[in-house]
Amino acid sequence: MKKVMMGTEAAALAAKLARVQVVSAYPITPQTVTVEELAEIIGRGDLEAKYINVESEHSAMASCIGAAATGARAFTATSSQGLALMHEVLHYASGARMPIVMVNANRALTPPWNLYCDHTDSLSQRDTGWIQYYCADVQDVMDSVIIGYRVAESVLLPVMINLDAFYLTHTSELLEIPDQKEVDDFLPPYHPSEKLDVDDPRTFGNVCGSDLYSSFKFNRHKTMLNVVDRWNEAAAEFELKFGRRHEVIEKKHTEDADILIIGIGTASGAISLSVDQLRHEGIAAGSLRLSMIRPFPVRFLQEAVGGKSKIIVVDRDVSFGAEGIIAQEVKAALFGASSDVEVHGFVSGIGGNDITADSIVQLVRQTISGSGMAVQAGNSLWTEVLP
């Protein structure tokens, strides 16, 4: 069935199709529509689930962890400050191997107050052990929540599905809604082997000495490294069933490209369009969208970059005193693998500034000519800054 809906509505409907059993959430712009929609769905009786109203995002995640520990499929959604408030329990969720799926609306962190798109909120939770997926369009939101549960429950790690504030949360698009029966086939009920059960008491999250601690962490790291393949396997199966592909990276004209433009989230749409414009001008450009940031798809990136002379990374985020976070990730992934490629990192579109095909073309021109509007600071070039 085709429908027109916003990213936030698609996220809520995807949670319903995934037959989540516990929703615990606290409202925050621009995610609020998702949890409101779910409250209505559950209130109408369209989904048999427990909806827990909590007093903060920290409690929202804490109750999702509790729910997941009992073997329930748990869902929450948040954004920006709310995600930051969850920080402590994000580590707990992944450490306790809880297959929670959380939708995060990428919104700028305060101060100054800003409700618009920025990726620093989720990227600053990069090291909490969560799988991080960044959506490009509304269909991607719908499908990746469903694939997310499938992967999360197979590897016992939580998944964060990220969607750009307003560019995705509040943009209506036409999308295909998967059939409930087919979703049920793709995503069978979750039955963990170990769970909290009063009739079968076990201990979870106990004290652990240094003798075992490393092994727990090592296992988690190894599992995480495999997630790139697990995700692509699940995505392949999803494609077989539903005809849509959502892999860890998405490429366009990369084979014969000399300049490769890398971005995440909705900006990848503008980047893709800019590649058409640049090709029309005779510039051999290609685009690469990193839909997965954790685990980082190192091997796929290395393959795509081979033989290119220049890479442009568009970051809607920054690590102060270093550079754009994705630019750092790309450099780290290419270190030793591709010695003669130049990496140009741009910090662009933060705080909701628009990234358009034209603005990407400008970045490429600046990269080729060496001069343009973007201002250099350290290793990053910033656009949209006052003189």
Next chain:
Amino acid sequence: MQPKNTINCLADMPVMPLTIGTMEWNQTGTWRYLTPTASNKIPPCRADCPAGMPIPDFINALKSKGDTEALAVIMRQNPLPGLTGRLCYHPCQPKCIRRTYDDSIQIQRIERYVSNCDRLESNAIDENGSVKIAVFGAGPLGLACAYFLGLNGFGVSVIDAAQEAGGALLKVPVEKLDPKVRVKEIDRMVSIAGLNLNLGQTDLAGRMTTIENDYDIVVVDPTSVEHAEQKTLNPDNFDPLSSTSVVTKKVVITLPGKLLPFKPAMIAHYIGIGHLAANHISDFIKKDPALSCGLTDLKEHVAKERVKLDDGVSAGSGLLKGSREKEWSEEQVMMEAERCLSCGTCNVCGQCVQYCPEASIQIHDSLKFDLFHCKGCGICAYECPRGVITMEDDKP
């Protein structure tokens, strides 16, 4: 203006990324069958003013430029604001849109304050000075008629048997109207319009024929003392409210029964009719309305008789007892003027911009509609607090 880009099928839609400004390709102006049009309208207060005063305009002038400028705006339409500001039954105030929020603006108080200003110079034009006009009677109607003829540049003499100008106004009790105010008001309008006052004239009836020969036009004022009771049918009778044009050199102005005898509370009606008569006479003289110095056609406003008064019953005689109302301070007046919404006049408040769902309205100095994208929903017209925006049918 019709949009060029039209989308007839899905394939016409361009591939586009999720960014802010890219919906402009979709020129939804083709959906529109009503087009928003912004033009200043006659506000309800002015529409119900028998003298057709541009009320929001003078209040805006008071706020932005001060009382002298406000008085100049009033004097284009009303030569006796100090009298209307005291005597008029102010039909403007019950129509004030502001009353739907809290209370009507006390327009009369503001007008009275502005009339107290005594810095205003003559702006009469000397164009048709060779045309000589005599107005018999210095009552409010005759004075108003003389004033507007004077503003048109004609040489106007006002002739009256009384020693003082004012006609029927001279009979208004001093408790209601301070004679000093009357004198000051008449002096001001006489000086602005460059009128010639010939008072204390004797044997006017006997000299009528001589005077008629000396002047190009003779006007007889029904609100002067001598002519107030004049009801004889005369081929020269002219009713400015119903007649379309002046045809004779002698213009004996007649009034509907409800305006006779003179009622102080209806002073604005006499002023409006005097103005209308002046316009007719100007047209008669010039035979060319284009030359009539941009005077507003008041017929519509003056013809609106919203308040019905029975013949012979004085308007609220109880009001004439007791002491006069106290004057307002400048601070009180300015606070009251601030409350005016300036209905009918766009003051670029931006309400329409806020509500336009298509962001199709821009404000620079005035409103500008982006008709390539405006769908004609009409929300701007609905939301405009001043009624400036209307939706017009596009089809010819």
